[in-house]
Amino acid sequence: MTLTGKMLIGQHATTGNREAIRAVNPATDTPMEPAYPGGNGEQVAKACALAWAAFDGYRETSLEVRATFLETIAAQIEALGDELIERAVAETGLPHARIQGERGRTCGQLRTFARTVRAGEWLDVRVDPAQPQRQPLPRPDLRQRHIALGPVAVFGASNFPLAFSVAGGDTASALAAGCPVVVKAHGAHPGTSELVGRAVAQAVQACGLPEGVFSLLYGSGREVGIALVTDPRIKAVGFTGSRSGGVALTQAAQARAEPIPVYAEMSSINPVYLFAAALAARGEALAQGFVASLTQGAGQFCTNPGLVIGVQGPALDRFIRTTSELLPSCAAQTMLTPGIASAYDSGVGALTEHAKVVAQGLPATGPNQGQAHVFVTQAQAFLANQHLQAEVFGAASLIVVCANNEEVRQVSEHLEGQLTATLHLDEDDLPSAKALLPVLERKAGRLLVNGWPTGVEVCDAMVHGGPFPATSDSRSTSVGTAAIQRFLRPVCYQDFPDALLPAALQHGNPLLLRRLLDGQREA
Amino acid sequence: MTLTGKMLIGQHATTGNREAIRAVNPATDTPMEPAYPGGNGEQVAKACALAWAAFDGYRETSLEVRATFLETIAAQIEALGDELIERAVAETGLPHARIQGERGRTCGQLRTFARTVRAGEWLDVRVDPAQPQRQPLPRPDLRQRHIALGPVAVFGASNFPLAFSVAGGDTASALAAGCPVVVKAHGAHPGTSELVGRAVAQAVQACGLPEGVFSLLYGSGREVGIALVTDPRIKAVGFTGSRSGGVALTQAAQARAEPIPVYAEMSSINPVYLFAAALAARGEALAQGFVASLTQGAGQFCTNPGLVIGVQGPALDRFIRTTSELLPSCAAQTMLTPGIASAYDSGVGALTEHAKVVAQGLPATGPNQGQAHVFVTQAQAFLANQHLQAEVFGAASLIVVCANNEEVRQVSEHLEGQLTATLHLDEDDLPSAKALLPVLERKAGRLLVNGWPTGVEVCDAMVHGGPFPATSDSRSTSVGTAAIQRFLRPVCYQDFPDALLPAALQHGNPLLLRRLLDGQREA
Known part of the structure; x- marks a missing residue:
């Protein structure tokens, strides 16, 4: 399939007329063809108008139609074959196996949401039948379901070119909820985005859905993004990226005449706690696990273990020593973009000013490679210096040495919101x-025992979220089936005749849902 | 019980040192004893510190303890007896029967949340058991529950001195979720607030809960409110009141270092649609129902029918004529406060400038009485003038005459977000x-057929919410059991040993919850 550099406004491939973005192969530092000219305000408005026109119809498609649509997207992505893998590898510097795995996760995620759509629990159907004889006043018949919020703007993430980009978790959950989606592709992988975008557009067509259900835009600066978030037809935003970017979008969304929810997954350093008995029993093994988790994927995960917390003593010394023995043989790895590589270097530079270097990985041997770094500091220094808990995106981590459990608690209370917190413990550490x-x-949002936070399962129980600044809305998760709830709102129907009720609420319960009926959950 | 004019900071009755508020009996325009000096910043901080100290313990009380606490509050409110009724009547000008009914609703609401707490569905427990053999990677054991957000600031509403004030819907749902509550009493009914506040504090003590679970503050200006919303220990806000007040609180909450959710129920004009066949069949009866709903409680309901929409013709003329015959015999009614009465007069004045008066109720015969008003305008005039959809809090309504169904649609699309929309229809109107x-x-948020929007049932299926500016968060309801969800967030536990898991997630399912287990809902 020849890449065209064109956006997709509904089914129409359209060329932008603003500054172009162009992928750079970070492994070779060479720009890639084609150029992707950015969209202008009119093109953004056109995509939003199509999404709006599609909304009422799309949100009332049957559960089966919508589930089939999600499955068709998965099949279309798989049909792209190796071309998708090659392009994504070239654009991101990520290894083949990782991208292949990510494709599997992306398609699995779409199929998981199809299952969720069919099960229909997200409708949260509640029925309180009329009580005409009730005193002092009769009770009307009241029925509640959830409906889609409206068209959703999705911003692709740099570090998951498939699983959190054009047809990633935000898009899949919004489409599952019944929301049309307008994606702004991440500038780092426009070719991957075009391929996946065309797969989605084909699925729209194959399923006979209105074209506005999906559009794909490009843009080099903030123009397209801000135009999208402030368009009155956009009713929610999904974003994965930097804290500054997420905060800017949230502020733009709040400043609208009608403020809208923004689900921004932003910044987390994912504290790892090494409790005394575990540390004494297996400090070396913990150091091995730590170094493996830290350096996986050049450390470019939201859940990368950027902070390790333990109580001073020989066991923690052994952990630090083992880490300092292992890290020097870790190869530097190509990072996603030149910008990310240089931000990583700056972040490491800042940590170097404020903390002591424990060990470094092998130095870079090619462009845009990140050299792993582990630092150490004392709890009091950590508490006194807010810089030390700024996320450094990449394979950098800081060990905080506490005098005792009370300092561990102080450090913990001092932390900002996180996606994950990990506890390494043995029986004796339970108290x-x-x-x-x-x-x-x-x-x-997620607490782990004796594991490592990298690796986020797509399932019903996952929470990939957390208090600010981990996300802009701690009430939600962006990974897992509960992500669908971000794009829904409840509507109550009072004394409606059956002929006017949506199927989910009709008296005969044609969708066979387990309703909350008069306070009791149906079997 | 002698009223003291004191705030409750936990169990401690404390006198503020800022400008005092003092209730005014709106029926007689006389100030009432005692004065309620406003709290200062230190007192707000003290209440928040107590709430914070209580939080971890309170949120992990058993379902039974928390449910019993809610029931105890209800019993303590009932034990206040007639003193509460008399004081609330005097402070609000509302009739005895209304206040008695509202007490019943308030206590019923607390008991309904007790039932919801015990049922435990709000925990939304999801379990994805480990799959150690899965390829390419094993799946860990993942378990999700919901936990309380943190201390909640609640702002009492003027128009529901019991049901949406100190122990009203926001407080009940926040306490049900496991959140300590700091209430800022509404300045219009401080004595009612003190009585109910003491009932809640007694329940806290009787149930052996930490004192910070509940505090009650007074304040005349915005100082206490803004101090509350910006205190870092407050994690969510419940508010019912004006659009300007709700927007100001939302902006303050968004400007915090850690932004927090605000649930502000603000402004709605609740369109009522009169479809052709229904109008032709029973225009007079509809006019009777309309006038009754409009003038109930001096029109001081969030769900008051402030807008009526129909297609021009003899049937609509008859509806308007009947309305103009009925309204002149409707007595003017005492409004809640002098401020509300004068804002009503201003609102009526503004409508008089932009629309034609159809009819007026009887003029005021005492202080602070609101004279009912119905206006009429044409659809094109309505579409051209945004002032015409500003809420006028009180018994004022505007009839919008449309040329045809297309204009009805245009007017509808032009509307801002609403709490309710009502359809009066017959069989022939279904299309x-x-x-x-x-x-x-x-x-x-709520659609009604052949009823009137005033009257909000407290039940599982109720939605008292809607798109901005009806509320600041359309994803929620402030009335009904789903209101508990506003104050919760999900947390995932990965590979936790049973000894460390909360009861809701333990392997033996000791709370007997219907979990979502490996994608299937348990029976």
């Missing part, structure tokens, strides 16, 4: 862990 | 209603 748990529940 | 329904679903 200490239990004491710390309330703090961690307040701070993070 | 027209069906065509309009998608617009109304986008505009409002």
Whole structure:
């Protein structure tokens, strides 16, 4: 398939007339063809108008039609074959195996949402039948379901060119909820985005859906993004990226005449706690696990372990020593973009000013490679210096040495919101862990025992979210089936005749949903 | 019980040192004793510190303890007896029967949330068991529950001195979710607030809960409110009041270092559609119902029918004529406060400039009485003048005469977000209603057929919410059991040993919850 450099406004391939973005192969530092001219305000408005026109029809498609659509997108992505893999590898510097795995995750995610759509629990159907005889006043018949919020703007992420980009988690959950989607592709992988965008557009056509259900835009600066978020027809935003970018979009969304929700997944350093007994029993193994998790994918995960917390003593010394022995043999890895590589270097530079270097990985041997770094500091220094908890996106981490459990608690209370917090513990650590748990529940969306935070399962129970600045809305997850709830709102129907009720609420319960009927959940 | 004019900071009755508020009996325009000096910043901070200290313990109380607490609050409110009724009547000008009914609703609401807490569905427990053999990677054990957001600031509403004030819907749902509550009493009914506040504080003590679970503050200006919303220990806000007040709180909450959700229920004019066949069949009866709903409680309901929409013709003329015959015998009624009465007069004055008066109720015969008003205008004039859809809080309504169904649609699309939309229809109107329904679903949180929007049932299926400016967050309801969801966030536990898991997630399912287990809902 020849890449065209064109946007997709509904089914129409359209060329922008603003400054072009162009992928750079980060492994070779060479720009790639074609150029992707950015969209202008009119083109953004056109995509939003199509999305708006498609909304009422799309949100009322049957559960089966919508689920089939999601499955068709997955099939169309798979049909792109190796071309997609090659392009994504070239645009991101990520290894083949990783991109292949990510394609599997992306298609699996779409099929998981298809299952969720069919199950229909997201409709949250509640029925309180009329009580005409009730005193002092009769009760009317009241029925609630959830409906889609409206067209959703999705911003592709740099670090998941498939799983959190054009047809990634935000798009899949918004489409599942019944929301048309307008994607702004991430500038780092426009070719990958075009391929996937065309796959989605083909699925729209194959399923006979209105074309406005999906559009794909490019843009080099903030123009397209701000135009999208401030378009009155856009009713919610999904974003994965930097804290500054997420905060800017949230502020733009709040400044609208009609403010809208923004789900921005932004910044997290993912504290890892090494409890005493675990550290004493297997400090070396923990160091091995840590270094592997830290350096995986050049450390370019939202859940990268950027902070390690332990109590001083020989066991923690051994962990640090083992880390300092392992890290020097870790190869520098190509980062996603020249911008990310240089931001990583700056972040490492800043940490170097404020903390002591424990160890470094092998130096870069090619362009845009990130050299792993581990630093160490004392708890009091950490508490005194807010810079030390700024996310450094890449394979950099800071070990915070605490004098005792009380300092561990102080450091924990001092942390900003996180996506994850990890506890390494043995039986004897349970009392200490239990004491710390309330703090961690307040701070993070996912808590792990004896694992590593990298690796985010797409399932019903996943929470990929957390208090600010991990996300802009701690009430939600961006990974897993509960992500659909971000794009829904409840509507109540009072005393409606069956002929006017949506199928989900009709008296005969034709969708066979387990409703909350008069306060009782149906079997 | 002697009223003291004191705030409750936890269990401590404390006198503020800022400008005092003082209730005014609106029926007689006389100030009432005692004065309620406003709190200062330190006192706000103290209440928030107590709430924070109580949070971790309170949110992990058992379902039974928390449900019993809510029931105890209800019992303590009932134990206040007639003193509460008398004081609320005097402070609000509302009739005895209304206040008695509202007490019943308030206590019923607390007991309904107790039932919801015990049922435990709000925990939304999801379990994805480990799959150690899965290829290419094993799946860890993942378990999700919802936990409380943190201390909640609640702002009492003027028009529901019991049901949406100190122990009203916001407080009940926040306490049900496991959030401590700091209430800022509405300045119009401080004595009612003190009585109810003491009932809640007694329940806190009787149930052996930490004192910070509940505090009650007074304040005459915005100082206390802004201090509350910007205190870092407050994690969510519940508010019912004006659009300007709600927007100001939302902006303050968004400007925090850690932005927090604000649930502000603000402004709605609740369009009522009169479809042709219904209008032809029973125009007079519709006019009777309309006038009754409009003038109930001096029109001081969020769901008051402030807009009536129909297609021109003899049937609509008859509706208007009947309205103009009925309204002149409707007595003027005492409004809640002098401020509300004068704002009503201004609102009526503004409508008089832009629309034609159809009829007026009887003029005021005492202080602070609102004279009912119905206006009429043409659809094109309505579309051209944004002032015509500003809420006038009180018994004022505007009839919009449309040339045809297309104009009805245009007017509907032009509307801002609403709490309710009402359809009066007969069998023959079903096609027209069906065509309009998608617009109304986008505009409002509750849709009614052949009823009147005043009267909000507290039940599972209720939605008292809607798109901006009806509320600041259309994804929620402030009335009904789903209101609990506003104060929760999901947390995922990965590979936790049973000893460290909360009861809701333990392997043995000791709370007997119907979990979403490996994608299937348990029976």
